[in-house]
Amino acid sequence: MKNDTIKRAAEGGGKAFAELFSEVQSELYRVAFIYLKNRDDALDAVQETAYRCFKNISKLKNREYFRTWAVRTLINCCLNMIRSGKRIVPLDDAPVISEGASCENSALASVTLGILMDKLDEREKSVLLMKHLYGMSFSEISKELKLPLGTVKTLLYRATDRLKKENFL
Amino acid sequence: MRIKDAMGLIKVPDGIMTDIEKGIYRAVKDERRPQFKVIAAAAAALVLIGGAAFIFSDISFNKAPVTYTNDDGYVFLGIDVENKNAVVGMKNESGGLGNMTELSDYRIEDAGGTEVMTFMFQYSWLDEADGSVHVVDLPTSGTLYADGGGKTHYELETDFENIAEGIEVQFSLKSNYVGSVEDGTAIDADDGDISLSFDDGGGREALRIALSDKKPFSDIVSIRPSCFRVFDEAGKPLGAYAEGDTAGETTVDGGGWKLVSKEGNIYIDGSGGKGTLYICAFRAALGDGSEVEIHGDWLVEFGE
Numbered sequence: 420m421k422n423d424t425i426k427r428a429a430e431g432g433g434k435a436f437a438e439l440f441s442e443v444q445s446e447l448y449r450v451a452f453i454y455l456k457n458r459d460d461a462l463d464a465v466q467e468t469a470y471r472c473f474k475n476i477s478k479l480k481n482r483e484y485f486r487t488w489a490v491r492t493l494i495n496c497c498l499n500m501i502r503s504g505k506r507i508v509p510l511d512d513a514p515v516i517s518e519g520a521s522c523e524n525s526a527l528a529s530v531t532l533g534i535l536m537d538k539l540d541e542r543e544k545s546v547l548l549m550k551h552l553y554g555m556s557f558s559e560i561s562k563e564l565k566l567p568l569g570t571v572k573t574l575l576y577r578a579t580d581r582l583k584k585e586n587f588l
Numbered sequence: 589m590r591i592k593d594a595m596g597l598i599k600v601p602d603g604i605m606t607d608i609e610k611g612i613y614r615a616v617k618d619e620r621r622p623q624f625k626v627i628a629a630a631a632a633a634l635v636l637i638g639g640a641a642f643i644f645s646d647i648s649f650n651k652a653p654v655t656y657t658n659d660d661g662y663v664f665l666g667i668d669v670e671n672k673n674a675v676v677g678m679k680n681e682s683g684g685l686g687n688m689t690e691l692s693d694y695r696i697e698d699a700g701g702t703e704v705m706t707f708m709f710q711y712s713w714l715d716e717a718d719g720s721v722h723v724v725d726l727p728t729s730g731t732l733y734a735d736g737g738g739k740t741h742y743e744l745e746t747d748f749e750n751i752a753e754g755i756e757v758q759f760s761l762k763s764n765y766v767g768s769v770e771d772g773t774a775i776d777a778d779d780g781d782i783s784l785s786f787d788d789g790g791g792r793e794a795l796r797i798a799l800s801d802k803k804p805f806s807d808i809v810s811i812r813p814s815c816f817r818v819f820d821e822a823g824k825p826l827g828a829y830a831e832g833d834t835a836g837e838t839t840v841d842g843g844g845w846k847l848v849s850k851e852g853n854i855y856i857d858g859s860g861g862k863g864t865l866y867i868c869a870f871r872a873a874l875g876d877g878s879e880v881e882i883h884g885d886w887l888v889e890f891g892e
Contacts (some may be wrong), residue, residue: 445604448596468611470614552591
């Protein structure tokens, strides 16, 4: 991620921001999909994240953390959408797996994602993703999710245990 | 399969960039949203300062905004928000609820995440020595937070050392919902909004305000100024009324003119000399019997 692009985006450059955001767009969409379970809501969450990030990027103190910051913003958007009772459509038969994947990988990914989306609650998903995907510390997760440290550890243990039982960790 | 690998196989729709651009466009549009300006209605020789300063949205306020200053010189603005169907969302670095350091870009969302209200803040103070009203943009530092008990607070640290003792400090909570207001034009109220006119006594419109047709103000059955002050041509205060005083009939003699407050309306009669009417609050009665108070700054200069 180019520091110069971040700088230009922070100065209000919409084009620079779009360029910057395009580098994380796929990742954001995928995380949103895990929470919201359907394409339209996931796209809404990405749009809201772009809106929030663009408005606040000048406040981002450490530019090297743009990616993590964007993901944290996205997760908050998703949680807000879920809390506000926005319609959540369960995973259907739509082709959510990239066509390039092999049949075996495609099947495995579907099962893994199904477990991740349907067997874990929002808090478990958040802790799991923040820890395993973004390498955040327990205290960072605790602060981010406004949960006691002990609760974060318990949630991670519970989520990990559940996935281990399904042989996915 | 590892979670990371499985997630990497989720197909990303082609049109995602369009959504991102929409988000950026919304943010840019927010930045360019018109702010209230001083309105000069030259033809009627009237000046309205501050524009409309109303609070209206889908969020109902069970109390009028409360403003007060504590002993340390900190100004607090508390808004009681009580709505079963709404949540209050504040923009901050993480995009969620919590503190924020810029007041210029916060908003209140309804339960569906739709923006229902955007605020900007100014404070003004009335210099009783010369009757002038000073309007100053607030510094862009402060904290907005929800206390978890249904209240949202805006907390501003500011310097009041340059304001002499005894000067009244008023906060204006301003929404830019009414629409674009340009110099030399009256408030452009949309269809469905409520417009209120105040006659200067000679058939001229002295003051016009518009309220959005939104709850809780869609149900207004009557409205009256609940706090106003009058000054003569030299800026000398001639009368100051607190809440409740305007319910009856009051006359302020300005020499060449008279101001009469009667049954909630204000009339100015006579053509000799000039004067200034400063209204700091209106009280509106709602259909359900409750009342809300609308705080702001309305300044009308009258006379030849």
